[in-house]
Amino acid sequence: MESDRCDPSDESLVQRAQYLEDRDAFAMLVRRHQGPLRGFLRRLTYGDLGTADDLAQEAFLRAYRGLKSFRAEASFRTWLVTLAYRVFLDHRAAVQRQGVGLYRGSSTFADVTPGHVRDHGGEGPMRDEPKTSGTARLAALAIDLDRALLTLTEAQRLAVLHCHFAGLTYAEAAQVLGWPAATLQSHLRRATGQLRVALKDWANASWGDDYED
Amino acid sequence: MKTESPLATAPDLDSLRTLRDLSRAWEPEDDGFSDRVMQALSTTDAEMLGTSATRWQRSPRLRGAERLRWLVVELGNPGAWGLYPWGVLGVGAAWWLAAWVAAQPLVEAAAPSNNSIPWQVVRASSNGSTVTPTLSE
Numbered sequence: 001m002e003s004d005r006c007d008p009s010d011e012s013l014v015q016r017a018q019y020l021e022d023r024d025a026f027a028m029l030v031r032r033h034q035g036p037l038r039g040f041l042r043r044l045t046y047g048d049l050g051t052a053d054d055l056a057q058e059a060f061l062r063a064y065r066g067l068k069s070f071r072a073e074a075s076f077r078t079w080l081v082t083l084a085y086r087v088f089l090d091h092r093a094a095v096q097r098q099g100v101g102l103y104r105g106s107s108t109f110a111d112v113t114p115g116h117v118r119d120h121g122g123e124g125p126m127r128d129e130p131k132t133s134g135t136a137r138l139a140a141l142a143i144d145l146d147r148a149l150l151t152l153t154e155a156q157r158l159a160v161l162h163c164h165f166a167g168l169t170y171a172e173a174a175q176v177l178g179w180p181a182a183t184l185q186s187h188l189r190r191a192t193g194q195l196r197v198a199l200k201d202w203a204n205a206s207w208g209d210d211y212e213d
Numbered sequence: 214m215k216t217e218s219p220l221a222t223a224p225d226l227d228s229l230r231t232l233r234d235l236s237r238a239w240e241p242e243d244d245g246f247s248d249r250v251m252q253a254l255s256t257t258d259a260e261m262l263g264t265s266a267t268r269w270q271r272s273p274r275l276r277g278a279e280r281l282r283w284l285v286v287e288l289g290n291p292g293a294w295g296l297y298p299w300g301v302l303g304v305g306a307a308w309w310l311a312a313w314v315a316a317q318p319l320v321e322a323a324a325p326s327n328n329s330i331p332w333q334v335v336r337a338s339s340n341g342s343t344v345t346p347t348l349s350e
Contacts, residue, residue, distance in 0.1 A: 023251065030247040035240035042241070053246065060250045061257060142235050165236045 010076040018067045026067075030060055033077060037084055040166045043149065044088050055091055059084035074172065081166045082176050141202055148198035156191035159184055 008025075010032070016025035037059065041052040062083050063070075070079060149157055162173035163184075174184040 023254070026254075027247060027251050030250050031243055034243055034246050034250075036237070038246065039236055039240040056246070057250050057253055061254060064254055138235070145235055 011072065014067065014070060014072070014076050017064070018070065026064055029076065033080055034060075036077075036165075036167070037080060040081065040161060041084055041088060043146070043161055043165060044085075046150075047146070051091070055087050056084065059087045062087065078168055078172050078176075081162070081168060085162075085176055141199075144199060144202065145195075148195050151198060152191050152194055153187075156187045156194070159187035160191045160195075163188060 008028070010029065013025040013029050016022040017029065034056065038052060038056045041055050041059075042049060045052045045055070059080060063080055066083070070076070074082075149160065152160065158177060159173065162168050162176060163170060166173075168176065170181060170184055170188075174181045177184065179187075
C-alpha cells in the first residue's frame with residue numbers, strides 16, 4: 001500500500017487526525033493497532049471473538065471522538081489500550097446487570113488458528129510427532145498458554161494481559177488497572193510462577209530454527 | 214514458504230517475553246476489521262447529523278438564541294451543508310453580496326463631479342488680495 005511505504009509515526013498520524021480531521025490518517029492507525037488490540041480483547045473476553053471485535057470497534061470509535069483530548073502524555077497505543085479496557089469494563093458491567101451469561105468464547109483460540117492446531121488441541125509439545133512443523137508447535141504452545149492463563153486468578157490474568165500482551169510498562173499497567181505498582185508486580189510474580197509450572201513441558205522441547213507456512 | 218519464527222529458539226519460559234512473542238504471532242489479521250471501523254465512524258457521523266437536522270422540525274418552538282446557536286453550529290460543520298442546499302446557497306449569496314458591496318470604493322461616492330459641486334474656490338487674485346471661498350451660483 002502506498003501510504004504504508006512512508007510509514008509515518010503514530011504521533012504524526014494522530015496529529016493529522018487531530019488537527020486536520022484526516023480520516024485516512026486515522027484509518028492507518030486502526031490498521032496498525034487492530035491486531036494487538038483485538039488480540040488483547042479476545043483474551044480479556046475469554047475468546048469471545050464477536051464480542052471482542054465489537055469492543056475493539058467501540059474503542060476505536062471512542063478514540064476518534066476523543067482525539068481532541070489526547071495530550072500525547074502517553075503513547076497512542078497506551079491510550080488506546082486504556083480506552084479498550086474501559087470499554088471492556090463498561091460492557092462487562094452492563095452484561096452483569098442484565099444477568100445474562102458472560103462471554104461465550106472458546107477457552108482456547110483453536111478456532112482462529114490454523115486447522116492443524118485444532119487437530120492437535122494443545123496439551124504439551126508433540127513428542128510423538130517429530131515431523132510436525134514449527135507452525136503447528138507454535139500454535140500448540142499458544143493454545144497451552146491460553147489454557148494456562150485460565151488457571152490464573154482474575155488479578156494475575158489482568159496483570160499478565162496488560163504487561164505482556166498489551167505491552168504496557170509496569171507503571172502504565174498499574175495506572176490503567178488502578179493498582180499500586182507493588183500490587184501489580186506481586187500479581188505478575190505469582191502469575192509467572194504458575195505459568196512456568198503449567199508450561200514446564202515446553203521448556204525442554206526441541207524447537208526448529210525455521211518453520212514452514 | 215520459509216519464514217523466520219517469532220520464537221527462533223526454544224521458548225524460554227523463564228522469560229515472559231515469550232508470551233509477548235506468542236501474542237504477536239497469533240494476532241488476528243485485518244480481515245476487513247479496519248474498514249468496518251471506518252464505516253461505523255461514517256455511519257455514526259451521519260446519524261449525528263441526522264439527529265441535528267431533524268431537531269429543527271422536532272422542536273419548532275426553539276427560542277431565538279437557540280435557533281441562532283443551532284444555525285452557527287450547523288454552518289460550522291461542512292458535513293451538514295449537503296443537508297441544506299438552498300439555505301447554504303442563500304447564505305453564500307448573501308455573503309457574496311455583502312463582500313461585493315464592501316469592496317466597492319466608497320471614495321468614489323464622495324468624489325465630486327464638476328457639475329455637482331455646490332461651491333467653488335475663487336482663485337487668488339494676482340494683486341495679493343485675500344481669498345475667501347464663496348459659493349457659486
